Amino acid sequence: MTLHDWLTVALRNLASAAQERMTAEYRAHVQDAMTDGLTEPEAIATLGDPTQVNRALRRAYATDQELSNAQGLKVWWFMLLLVAGYGLSALWFEQAVEAVAAATALVLACLAWVIVRSEPRPVRNLLLATAGPWVFNFTLWLGWSVQAWLGDPPSLGAILWLLPVLWVVWLVGTMQQARRMRRTLALEDRA
Known part of the structure; x- marks a missing residue:
């Protein structure tokens, strides 16, 4: 060879x-x-x-495919629209808990946007593509958790414990991938 x-x-x-x-x-x-x-x-x-x-x-x-992934913003905005629609429909049907959960998730989404803005574009796209589904999951989880706390648990009560575990798995995988991307981008900066 x-x-x-x-x-x-x-x-x-x-x-x-x-x-x-x-x-x-x-x-x-x-x-x-x-x-x-x-x-x-x-x-x-x-x-x-x-x-x-x-x-x-x-x-x-990172691979070339990971660095060229431009789907982050599309996923991010789609999920924010989904959460906003969920919140508006909750208001329409007078479900205050779900509406507050959606509003809280949107505030956290704004905070996430501010945090990731300083990242290089490929890393930012990765983080936003992951944060979008997390925001939607968080909306559902918060609404269900408050309902359970008020004495009206959802029929799928086990999901209240499963979603935070899923978030930790998402976070670990995403941070590992972001670290590899930053390391690769640092090589480009040195050249």
């Missing part, structure tokens, strides 16, 4: 900045090993299995 073949497999689907950085590092490693007396195939073998290296690099850096 040539170094080019190894790099093609090891760097597959990584963002271009990560590919450039890793290509330079692996080429330097192979050159150093060859300077120390190894042949090129032996030096390449010291790099390890390219498929496993690709898996490890994708845990550390």
Whole structure:
């Protein structure tokens, strides 16, 4: 296997900045090993299995697809419209608890917007795409929780405990992905 073949497999689907950085590092490693007396195939073998290296690099850096995801704003605005519609329909049908839950969620959405505005566009799109469904979930959860507290629990009472667990899973996954994206974008800034 040539170094080019190894790099093609090891760097597959990584963002271009990560590919450039890793290509330079692996080429330097192979050159150093060859300077120390190894042949090129032996030096390449010291790099390890390219498929496993690709898996490890994708845990550390974002892919081109992740960085180019532009769906964040669409999902965000759609979910805000959905929450606003839910709140207005609750007012129309005189369901004050649901209307207050929707209003509270919209206030939290404004706070989330202010927080993520300073992030680079790809990270902001990711955070908004995740926060949109969270805002809608939070609206439902808050309404159901208040109903349960007032003595009228929803028929699916177990969901009151399930949604916060889902939020933690969302948060952990999203923060890991955002960290990989920031790390990759930092490579572009250094170039």
